[in-house]
Structure formats: structure tokens, C-alpha cells
Amino acid sequence: MGGPLLGRDTELAAARAWLDRRHAGPRLLMISGEAGMGKTALWTAALSAARSGHGRVLACRPGEAETGLIYSGLGDLLDGQEDSPAVRGLPEPLRAALGVALLWRAPGETPPDQRAVALAVLHLLRRYAADGPPIIAVDDLQWLDPSTEAVLSFALRRLDQPAGVLATLRTGAGDLSWPPLARAVPPDRVERHELGPLDRDAVGAVLASRYGRPPRPGLLRVVHEASGGNPLFALELARTLGDRPDPEADLPVPEGLRHLLRTTIDGLSDAAAEVALMLASASRVQAGLLDGLPARHAGLAELVARHVVTDDPVPRFTNPLYGAAVLESAGAARRREMHARLARTAAGPEERARHLALAATGPDAAAADALHEAARLAVARGAPYTAGELAEWAARLTPSEQDELATRRRIEAAANLLTSGGASRARALLEDVAERCPSGPVKAEVLFLLNRAIFSEGDHAGALVPNQQARLEAGDSVELLVPILADLAYSRMHVGHLAGAAGHARELLALATRVGDAALRDEATIAMITIEFMRTARPPAEVPEPGYDNPLDRSPFAALHVAGYLYRSLGDLPAARAALDTVRTAAVAAGIEAYIPSALMWATEVECLAGDLDAAAERAALARRAGQEAGTPSTSALFTEALVLAHRGEPDRARPIAEEGLAVALRFGLGTSALCLRALLGFVELAAGDPAEAVRHLEAMEQAATSLGAALEVVCPTAVSDHVAALVALGRLDRAAELADRAARSARLIDRPLARGVAGRARGLLLTATGAPKRAAGELGAACAEFTTAGMPFELARTLLALAQAQGRLRQRAAARRSAERAAELFAELGAPGWAATAAQPARPAEPYGLTPSEARVAALAARGRSNREIAEELVIEVKTVETHLSSAYRKLGVRGRTQLAVRFGEDAGAGRA
Numbered sequence: 001m002g003g004p005l006l007g008r009d010t011e012l013a014a015a016r017a018w019l020d021r022r023h024a025g026p027r028l029l030m031i032s033g034e035a036g037m038g039k040t041a042l043w044t045a046a047l048s049a050a051r052s053g054h055g056r057v058l059a060c061r062p063g064e065a066e067t068g069l070i071y072s073g074l075g076d077l078l079d080g081q082e083d084s085p086a087v088r089g090l091p092e093p094l095r096a097a098l099g100v101a102l103l104w105r106a107p108g109e110t111p112p113d114q115r116a117v118a119l120a121v122l123h124l125l126r127r128y129a130a131d132g133p134p135i136i137a138v139d140d141l142q143w144l145d146p147s148t149e150a151v152l153s154f155a156l157r158r159l160d161q162p163a164g165v166l167a168t169l170r171t172g173a174g175d176l177s178w179p180p181l182a183r184a185v186p187p188d189r190v191e192r193h194e195l196g197p198l199d200r201d202a203v204g205a206v207l208a209s210r211y212g213r214p215p216r217p218g219l220l221r222v223v224h225e226a227s228g229g230n231p232l233f234a235l236e237l238a239r240t241l242g243d244r245p246d247p248e249a250d251l252p253v254p255e256g257l258r259h260l261l262r263t264t265i266d267g268l269s270d271a272a273a274e275v276a277l278m279l280a281s282a283s284r285v286q287a288g289l290l291d292g293l294p295a296r297h298a299g300l301a302e303l304v305a306r307h308v309v310t311d312d313p314v315p316r317f318t319n320p321l322y323g324a325a326v327l328e329s330a331g332a333a334r335r336r337e338m339h340a341r342l343a344r345t346a347a348g349p350e351e352r353a354r355h356l357a358l359a360a361t362g363p364d365a366a367a368a369d370a371l372h373e374a375a376r377l378a379v380a381r382g383a384p385y386t387a388g389e390l391a392e393w394a395a396r397l398t399p400s401e402q403d404e405l406a407t408r409r410r411i412e413a414a415a416n417l418l419t420s421g422g423a424s425r426a427r428a429l430l431e432d433v434a435e436r437c438p439s440g441p442v443k444a445e446v447l448f449l450l451n452r453a454i455f456s457e458g459d460h461a462g463a464l465v466p467n468q469q470a471r472l473e474a475g476d477s478v479e480l481l482v483p484i485l486a487d488l489a490y491s492r493m494h495v496g497h498l499a500g501a502a503g504h505a506r507e508l509l510a511l512a513t514r515v516g517d518a519a520l521r522d523e524a525t526i527a528m529i530t531i532e533f534m535r536t537a538r539p540p541a542e543v544p545e546p547g548y549d550n551p552l553d554r555s556p557f558a559a560l561h562v563a564g565y566l567y568r569s570l571g572d573l574p575a576a577r578a579a580l581d582t583v584r585t586a587a588v589a590a591g592i593e594a595y596i597p598s599a600l601m602w603a604t605e606v607e608c609l610a611g612d613l614d615a616a617a618e619r620a621a622l623a624r625r626a627g628q629e630a631g632t633p634s635t636s637a638l639f640t641e642a643l644v645l646a647h648r649g650e651p652d653r654a655r656p657i658a659e660e661g662l663a664v665a666l667r668f669g670l671g672t673s674a675l676c677l678r679a680l681l682g683f684v685e686l687a688a689g690d691p692a693e694a695v696r697h698l699e700a701m702e703q704a705a706t707s708l709g710a711a712l713e714v715v716c717p718t719a720v721s722d723h724v725a726a727l728v729a730l731g732r733l734d735r736a737a738e739l740a741d742r743a744a745r746s747a748r749l750i751d752r753p754l755a756r757g758v759a760g761r762a763r764g765l766l767l768t769a770t771g772a773p774k775r776a777a778g779e780l781g782a783a784c785a786e787f788t789t790a791g792m793p794f795e796l797a798r799t800l801l802a803l804a805q806a807q808g809r810l811r812q813r814a815a816a817r818r819s820a821e822r823a824a825e826l827f828a829e830l831g832a833p834g835w836a837a838t839a840a841q842p843a844r845p846a847e848p849y850g851l852t853p854s855e856a857r858v859a860a861l862a863a864r865g866r867s868n869r870e871i872a873e874e875l876v877i878e879v880k881t882v883e884t885h886l887s888s889a890y891r892k893l894g895v896r897g898r899t900q901l902a903v904r905f906g907e908d909a910g911a912g913r914a
Contacts, residue, residue, distance in 0.1 A: 005045045006209060007202025007231075008038060011193055018162065018191055019054055023132065026478035028165040028185040030141075034197030035321050036232030036257055039168040042195065043139050046166055048737075054164075055132025061318060062143040065283050070350060070383045071101050073148035074121070077136065078102065086127040094120035101147075101381050112382035114420065129161035140320060141167040141179050147383035150420065153184035157625065177274050184484035197229020207238050208393075210307065221512050232319055233257045235307070236264060261325035264306070271299030276308065277330050279315060280323040281338045281358075283351045303614045323361040336361065350374045353390070360397060372409055379416065388416035392429065407442065414449050424457035434466070444480050451487060458634070461496045461669030467491065478515055485511065489527050493534075494598065496671020496708040502531040523559040530566040537711035537746050538569060545650070561599040568602050568609075569714045571754025571790050576606045584619070597626050597636035601673075604640040608647045608752075611793035614829045635665045635673040643680060647794060649827075649834015651688035657685060671708050672715060675701055679712075679719035686722050687835075691729035692876065698723040700844035713746040717754055718795065724762040725802075728769040731854035731877045733884060740766045754795075757786035761799050764806060768783060769852050771888050773809035780806055797826035801839055809852075851889055858885040859893070863902040 005012060011031075018029045030047075031039050040061075051057050060076035081087050082104045084179035086093060097112035098120035099105035128134040136152065138144055157163070165185060171194070182190065189303040192812050198206065203224045207215045215238060216222065227233035237260065264399065268276060276299075303309035308322050317323045327335060336359045343355035350452035353370035360367045371394035378387035391413035398406035410433050417426035430450040437443040447470035455463035467488055474480040485508040492501035509524035529540035543563060560579045567576035580603040600623035607616035620640035638661030665674040678701035685694035698719065705712045712719055720743045728738035740762040760783030767776035780803040787796040800823035807816035820839055827836035851859065861871045868882045875882075895901050 005041050006044075006205045007198040008042050008195075011042055011050075011195065014193060015042065015166075016049050019046065019050055019135070020453040022594075023189055024160065024162065026159050026163045026165060026185050026190065027119050027189040028167065028171055028182060028191065030167055030182060030190065030192045031195065032169040032171045032192060034230065035170055036230045036319060037195040037197075038231050039102065039170070039195060040139050041136065041318070043168045047137050050135045050137070050164075050166065053648075054135060056128045056134045057137060058134060059137040059139075060144075060148075061062070061316075062145065063140070063316075063323070064143050065281070065323075066387060067143050067145050068354065069145050069283055070378050070381050070386050071147050071151075072145045073118075073138065075102050077148075078124075081124075081142065086124050089127065090120055090123055094123060096373065097382060101383070103381070103763060107377075107380035111380040114150060114382045115154070115382055117382045118151035121151050122155035122158055125155055125159055125163055126161055129159075129163060131160035133164055135164045135166055137166040137565075138181070139168050141169045141181060142322075144179070144181065146385045146389075149179065149181050150385065153180050156181070156184040189510045198231055198234075199229065200224045201227060203227070203231065206234060210235055211238065227257075230257065233260065236260045239264070257321070258325070261321055264308070265322070265325045265329045268306075268308075269299065269302055272302040272306075273299075273326075273329075273656065275299035275332065276303055276322075276326045277315065277338050278342070279309065279830070280326040280330075281335065281342060283354055283357075349377060350390075357393060357397060363399040364397050365399055365402070367395045368399075368409075371397065375409075375416070380733075384416040385420035385422055388413045388420065388422060388426070391416060400583055407437060411442075411446060411449065414446075414453070417436060418449065418456065420453055421456075422451045427453035427457070432599060437472055441474060441477050441480060443468045444475075444477070444484070446677075447473060448480065448484050448487070451491075455487070455491065458664075459668050460491050464488070464491050464495065464497075470494055478511065481511055482508070482520065486523070486527075489531070493527075493531055494672055495669055496675070496704075496710065498531055498535045498709050502528060502535065505531055516867050526559045526563050530562050530569075533566065533569065534711060534714050535709055537714050539748050539750050539752070540566075561602075564599065564606075565602050568606050569717060570750070571609075571717065571752045571792075573606055573610050573791055576602070577610070580606060584622070597623055597634050598673075600626060601636035601639050601676075604643055608643055608793075608794065609792050610725065610832045611791075611826075613644060614649055616640075616644050616647070635661045635668075635670055635677065638664065639677055639680065640674065642684070646680065646684050646687060647830075647832055647835075649832050649837070651684045651834075653690070654684045655681070671704065672710070675704055675708070675710065675715050676714070678704065679716035679722070681721050682726065686726055691726040694722065694726035695730060695732075698726060711746070713743065713750065713755060713758070718758055721758045721762040725765050728765050728854070731769075731857065731875055731881055731885065733770060733881055734878060736762075736766050736769070742847065753786040753790035754792065757783045757792070757795060757799065759783075760786060761795075761802060763800075768802070768806045769854055770853060770884075771855070771892070773806045776806040777803060777810060777812075793826050794832070797823040797830070797835070797839070799822055800826070851892055852885075855885045855889045855892075858882055859889040859901060862886055862889075862898055865898075865902075866883060 015029060015031075018027075031042055033039050047057065047059060058077040062072045062076075063770045064075050066072045078087075082099075082102075087098070089099065092205040094116055096105065096108075097116035100107050100112050101117045118821075125134055156163070162268070165181070165183070169179065171184075200220060204215055204220050207220070207223070211512050219238065219241060223234050223237045227237055236257070238685070240260065240263065265273070265276065291425050300309065300315060303315075304311045307317045307318055310318055310872075330338070339355040339359040343352050343359060346352035346355055349370065353367070353374035356364070356367040356370050371390050374392035375387045375394060378384070378390055391409050395406045395409035395413060398409060410429055414429045416435070417423075417429070427450065429448055430453060434443065434446050434450060447466040451463045451467035451470065454466065467484060470480070470484050471488065474484055485504050489504040489508060490499045492498070492504065505524055505528035509521060509528055512518075512520035512524050529543065533539055543566060556846040560583050564576050564579035564583065567573075567579060580599055583599045584603060600619050604616045604619040604623065607613070607619060620643070623634065623637040623640045626634065626637065633841075638657050642654040642658035642661060645651075645657070658677055662674060662677040662681065664670075665677055678697045682694045683696035684702065685691070685697060701716065701719065702712065702723070705715065720739055724736045724739050724743075727733070740759070743755075743759040743762045760779045764776045764780035764783060767773070767779060780799055783799045784796055784803060787793075787799055800819045804816040804819035804823065807813075807819060824836050824839035827833075827839055857875060858871055861874065862868075866874070866885070868879050871877075871882045890896065890901070893901065
């Protein structure tokens with residue numbers, strides 16, 4: 001609106017205070033409000049304050065017509081920086097990517113990845129921050145082009161230096177949701193100022209500033225009431241009503257701002273209307289745009305005089321609503337005519353393509369070809385989302401006689417949308433193409449991409465359906481079969497269809513052998529031996545090394561990811577960590593964390609087993625961020641967060657997170673993840689002291705594993721000892737013995753320290769409960785040695801606690817104390833205060849006569865006259881277990897029946913009272 005900022009003293013003071021605050025990372029000030037409320041005026045005033053006493057200011061003012069341009073906003077933000085020291089100091093690959101994206105240099109043979117452009121921006125922001133917090137200022141954030149928004153969001157999520165984002169956002173006009181750039185800043189660092197209406201005095205000051213004299217009282221009253229305190233509306237009303245002679249008379253007030261602006265535009269001269277239409281239709285308003293236009297100077301001068309357009313060297317509308325009113329007033333025919341004229345003088349192929357498309361009245365081969373070429377240019381500049389939009393537009397304008405070409409363009413559009421994270425839009429496009437596409441390799445390609453889109457939305461089970469059909473449509477095409485089979489094996493592995501996954505892996509191995517692809521052969525071999533291990537618990541004789549440098553080259557299967565899972569299941573933590581960290585490091589560097597959630601899940605578990613809970617928390621945070629970026633519920637993120645909390649000894653915090661993860665896994669049919677989450681919930685409930693609830697989860701885990709044909713000792717390596725511990729606590733010794741025996745058989749088959757340690761702990765817990773503490777201590781001591789060898793201090797500490805109980809049964813109080821103290825020390829060193837506190841509690845005294853807690857509970861109830869069945873029902877155990885406990889109690893107490901048992905317990909009670 002120009003002139004001084006009036007009526008917004010409070011808001012401007014708040015903006016200046018925001019500029020003066022410091023934070024460890026980025027922060028956001030969002031100035032929002034309805035159209036015409038003065039957002040841009042406040043933004044401009046705050047920007048002036050920022051330039052006067054803060055760090056570097058990067059500003060852009062995108063318009064609605066610029067939303068589809070490639071890196072339009074980024075080009076404005078970094079205007080004039082091509083030869084700056086900061087840009088020259090970038091690593092050459094990043095500098096090259098940024099240069100190509102912003103047309104500072106010509107594209108090469110290999111297009112830059114958008115992540116490289118984003119990394120270049122991140123490096124620049126870090127360099128700018130060295131001289132003070134940089135300010136990224138965006139007016140009308142809702143019109144920022146997607147390519148710029150993507151790279152800025154990427155950079156802000158990773159920036160740990162102080163920086164500010166100063167933005168305006170129009171509200172109250174359609175469904176304008178919270179933009180992705182705003183979501184890139186943590187919510188606790190977001191400050192939002194919603195501009196409300198001005199009071200009457202402020203409206204009067206605005207009118208006086210514009211028209212050079214105070215408004216008449218009657219006019220001010222009507223203008224303020226009719227405009228609702230909206231300054232732009234008030235200015236236009238005053239322009240319309242200001243010449244009426246009677247200020248007290250009833251004034252005809254236009255029905256709304258849109259109608260009023262249309263009235264203003266319709267009153268322009270032909271010369272001014274022509275200039276206004278050209279400005280409104282142009283994708284980018286640049287110097288020279290109006291050269292050669294008849295009556296240019298007169299038309300532009302009229303627009304400036306009426307405060308519709310600024311008088312800057314590059315003219316622009318004082319408010320975007322004027323541009324919208326111009327386009328509405330012009331009508332469709334005049335708009336198409338103007339776009340055709342602009343296409344002839346467009347500065348580049350992208351703008352030319354857009355103008356040709358907007359000038360078209362229906363399918364148009366020339367416009368479609370131009371859009372397709374522009375899409376290729378967007379790919380070459382590292383803007384896949386824009387490329388997808390342009391290719392989709394090209395397909396819509398492709399004439400019906402070129403149906404195959406239109407299909408190919410839709411496939412390219414979907415592939416680019418998928419690359420940029422637009423899975424939902426790609427899915428809708430591919431589902432439409434798949435319905436109309438004839439059978440054959442092209443349909444196989446469409447169905448495979450559809451599988452990728454569904455998989456990216458988190459629905460692994462749903463992704464199987466189109467990919468299985470793609471396998472049938474692909475025929476003998478090696479190029480199509482390789483990714484299809486890899487995805488099928490990977491998806492079925494996650495869903496829990498292990499037999500089918502193994503079959504696809506074998507087929508992939510046969511294909512790799514036939515075509516002589518050594519890297520693919522290794523990848524298929526790793527997949528096959530891992531899946532077979534998950535099914536049979538038979539470990540592989542050897543694991544091949546993947547034969548390629550970049551772990552992401554063979555995406556999506558990622559042999560290193562699968563190898564990391566295999567090593568984790570074997571208990572080889574150094575190898576697992578090396579494989580999974582290589583994948584994680586490469587993915588973080590490339591900015592595609594959202595594509596490796598399960599790798600982060602296993603990496604977190606590896607760090608928990610290794611006792612590095614800080615590293616585990618870092619990977620859990622990365623998994624959470626990956627889930628947020630993917631925009632879908634992430635079982636991996638929820639599992640990792642709950643796992644770390646459970647290991648720190650915070651079961652009450654871990655429980656709801658793990659339960660949410662299980663619900664998501666069940667909803668999406670992720671059988672393998674559901675097993676792991678049930679095992680985790682069993683661990684959580686055991687830590688919380690609720691063995692009955694632990695058994696409920698762990699029995700459900702056992703049943704699910706049976707139905708999936710999965711070997712639990714591989715998929716959930718430590719769960720069996722948790723199950724045995726919970727069953728022992730409930731006195732269900734027969735079931736506990738069954739699981740301990742199975743664990744022992746698996747340990748002999750797997751023959752690794754982790755499996756042997758888990759089986760030894762399970763046997764030790766059972767032996768302690770059944771009155772054989774000496775044998776139990778031997779088993780638990782051996783298990784401690786296995787966990788020491790495996791480098792698993794957390795599992796060692798848990799086993800030491802079990803050993804302390806067995807030593808307590810043997811009356812070896814000093815040894816029991818040492819074991820418990822060592823466990824407490826280990827937990828404290830690992831950063832598990834909850835577990836350390838539990839370990840530091842004095843061990844519960846042994847029951848009289850060496851009875852186990854379970855035996856003591858059964859004997860006490862029997863002494864009170866309960867029958868075996870009543871005892872079994874009360875303790876939720878089997879009658880046979882009651883009989884076993886009573887026989888042991890009779891032997892230890894030296895009694896022959898319930899009468900003597902009652903006498904003995906009565907004597908003990910009397911002695912206690914005395």
C-alpha cells in the first residue's frame with residue numbers, strides 16, 4: 001500500500017523483538033491475515049529493521065503465477081550471490097548443482113540431484129550464520145514454488161545455527177493449509193501474528209496518508225464499518241465514495257472487496273488495462289517486459305497514480321488482489337490472447353511452454369511438446385516435482401491420436417513426483433493410467449511405480465498387489481524384472497510372507513546368475529540367506545560382501561540394509577553397525593532418510609544391544625524425522641522411540657508409543673514389525689512389574705510367529721528369555737520349560753554368543769524357580785560370559801540381576817550383592833537410570849526353607865484350605881503346575897500333606913507375631 005506503516009505499532013514492536021531474540025536453530029515469525037490486511041506492509045517494515053542491525057537478509061516476493069516456475073524463489077533469495085565468497089567456498093559438486101539449478105551455469109550430462117541443491121543451500125546458510133543469524137524473508141509464502149520450498153525445508157530441518165524465517169501467509173481465502181516450509185521449523189520456535197482489523201482512527205490515518213487530507217467524519221464512519229477495518233478495502237471504498245457531497249446520507253456500499261477491486265479495474269483506460277493484463281499474465285515480471293507495448297508509459301503512469309502498481313524499476317501490483325481482479329475482468333479470450341503474445345517473447349523455454357499451454361483452448365501438440373521439453377529441463381535443473389507437474393500438464397494437452405506418447409508422459413510425471421516425495425499424487429496418476437493401459441511391459445512399468453507409490457505411503461501389504469501383477473506383465477524383460485523381484489522380496493519380508501519372499505529372492509538370484517551381474521547376485525544371495533535364516537534359524541555359512549560402492553545405488557532393496565539386519569540377528573554387532581551406519585550415512589548425506597526407516601529401526605536396536613543408548617537415541621530421532629518427512633505413520637519411528645525409553649527404564653512412557661506402533665503395524669499388515677513391537681511391549685511390561693500383561697503380549701507374539709512361519713529367536717532374539725521370566729513370575733513353569741528347551745535347541749543351531757546367552761538366561765531363570773539354584777547360577781554365569789563376548793552390556797546387566805537371585809537362593813549373600821551392584825553400575829554407565837534404580841534395590845530375601853516365590857504362594861494358599869483347582873484359577877496357572885509346586889514345597893518343608901502344611905505355616909505365623 002506504500003507510505004508509512006499505520007496502526008500496527010504493536011505488531012511491529014513484536015516483530016522487532018522477535019528479530020532480537022536468539023535461538024540455537026531456526027525460528028519462524030509468521031504474519032498471517034486476510035487479503036488486504038497489511039501483511040506486506042508489516043513484513044516490509046520488519047525487513048527494513050532486519051537489514052539495519054542483523055545478519056544477512058535473503059528476501060523474495062513470489063506471486064501466484066510463479067508457483068510452477070523452477071527455483072523462482074531461490075533465484076530471488078540468492079540474487080547477486082553467484083560470485084560471492086560464500087558460493088565460491090562451496091564444495092565443487094554442491095556449487096555445480098546450485099549453479100545449474102539457478103541457471104548460473106549450463107546443465108551437464110548428469111542432472112543435479114535436488115538433494116545436492118538443498119545441501120548447497122544448507123552450507124550457505126551455515127556460512128551466513130557465522131556473521132550473524134541470516135533472515136529468510138518470504139512475502140506470500142503460499143505462492144512459493146515447490147522446488148524452492150523443498151530445498152529450504154531440507155536446509156532448515158538440518159540447520160543447527162541461529163537463523164530466522166520471516167514470512168507472510170494469506171488466510172481466509174480457500175483452503176490454504178500450513179505450508180511445508182513452516183512445518184520445517186520446530187513448533188516451539190514458531191511465532192504467529194494474525195493481523196486483525198484496524199480501528200477507526202487507524203483507518204482514518206491510512207486514508208489521510210493516501211489521499212493527502214483527513215476523511216470527512218461521515219465518510220470515515222461508513223468506510224470503517226463497511227470495510228471491517230481492512231485497510232485495502234477502506235482505501236478502495238474511500239476512492240469510490242469520497243466525492244459524494246452529503247457525507248451523512250446513506251451511501252451505497254459495494255458488496256465486497258473483490259467486487260470493489262473489479263470496479264476499480266473496469267474503470268481503467270484501455271492503455272492501463274493492457275499494461276495491467278500483461279503484468280498479471282507474466283510468469284516473472286522483468287525489466288523490459290513492457291518495451292514495445294503501445295501507450296506503455298501512459299498506461300503504466302495511470303496504474304501508478306491509482307496505486308494499483310508500484311513505480312519501481314520492475315513494476316508489480318501493490319497487492320496481489322489487483323492482479324487477480326485484472327485477470328477476472330479481462331475474460332478468458334483476452335487472457336489466452338495475452339499468453340500467446342507473451343509466449344513469442346518469453347525469456348526461456350519454461351516460460352514459453354507455460355504461456356503456450358495457457359493460450360491453448362484444448363489439446364495442442366505444440367504446447368504439449370513445449371511443456372514436455374520444459375519438464376526435461378526441470379529434471380536437468382534438479383527440480384523433480386516441477387518436472388512432474390509439467391509432464392502431467394503435457395500429457396493432458398497431448399492430442400488423442402498420440403495416446404502412447406501421452407501415456408509415456410504420464411509415466412514420466414509419476415516417476416518425477418515419486419522422486420520428489422509426491423507419492424499420493426503419483427499414485428492417483430498411476431491408478432488412472434493402469435486402468436487404461438494395455439497388457440505388456442509398459443503396464444508392468446506403471447504397476448511397478450504404483451507399488452512404489454503405495455509402499456512410500458507406508459502400506460507395504462497393499463503395495464504387493466500391483467507389484468505381483470507387474471511381475472506377470474513384465475514377461476522376460478530383465479530391466480523390469482530386477483526391480484520388481486527385489487521389491488517383492490523386500491515387501492514380503494516386511495509383511496511376513498517369508499516363504500514367498502524367499503521364492504522371489506531365489507528367482508532374483510537365478511536371474512542375476514543368468515545375466516552375469518555380480519553385484520545383483522550378491523544382493524540376491526544376501527536377501528535369500530537372510531530370509532531363510534528368519535524362517536529356519538539356520539545361520540548362513542558366509543555372507544557375501546556387496547559389490548558396489550554406494551549402498552543406495554541398488555535401491556530400494558539395499559543389500560547393506562538387509563545384511564545389517566542379518567548381522568543384528570546373528571548378534572554380530574560390529575558388522576551390523578558397519579553395514580547399517582553406511583546406509584544411514586549415505587542416506588543422510590543424500591537427504592533421503594525417509595526411504596530407510598527400517599534400517600534406522602535395526603540400527604537403533606543394535607545400539608541398544610551394544611549399550612550405546614545415546615547413539616540409539618540419535619538414530620531414533622532420525623527415524624522420527626524420517627517418518628515426519630514421509631508424512632505417513634511410521635512403525636519404525638515409534639518402535640525406536642519406545643525401545644530407547646524402555647532401555648532407559650521408563651516403561652510408562654514407552655508403553656503408549658509402542659502400542660501406537662503396534663496399531664499402525666497391524667493396520668498396514670506389517671507382520672515382521674508387529675512381531676517386534678509385541679516383543680517390545682512384553683519387555684516393557686516385564687520392566688514395569690506386570691508379568692501377566694507381558695505374557696499376554698508375548699503369547700500373541702508366539703502365535704503370530706507361528707502363523708508367519710518365523711523363527712522368533714532370529715526375528716526377536718531376546719524375547720524368549722523375557723517370555724520365560726514372565727511365565728516364571730506367574731508360576732507357569734511347564735510353559736516356561738517348553739520355551740527354555742526351544743531356546744536351547746535354537747542356540748545349538750545358531751551357535752552364536754547372543755543366542756547362547758539368551759538361552760542360558762532362560763534356563764537359569766527356570767532353574768532358579770524350580771529349586772535348582774546351583775545349576776541356575778552355573779547357567780547364568782555362562783550366559784554372562786556369552787554377553788560379555790558379544791559386547792552386549794545391557795543384556796549382561798540383566799543377566800547379572802538374574803544371577804543375583806540364584807545366588808540369593810544359595811545363601812551366597814556376598815556374591816549376590818556383588819552381582820546386583822555390578823548390574824547397577826553397568827546400567828548407570830549405560831544411561832539407564834530406571835534399571836539402575838531397580839538393580840540397586842536390596843534383593844528380596846529367600847522364602848523360608850528355600851521355597852521359591854511361586855512355591856511359597858501355592859503353599860500358602862494350600863495351607864488355607866484351597867483346592868488345587870482353586871489355587872490354579874487364582875494364580876492363573878495350570879493345575880499340573882500347582883501339583884509340581886506343592887510336591888516341591890512338601891519336600892523342602894518335610895511335610896506329607898495339607899494338614900501338616902497348615903500346621904507348619906501356622907507355626908511360622910505365630911513365630912512371626914511373637
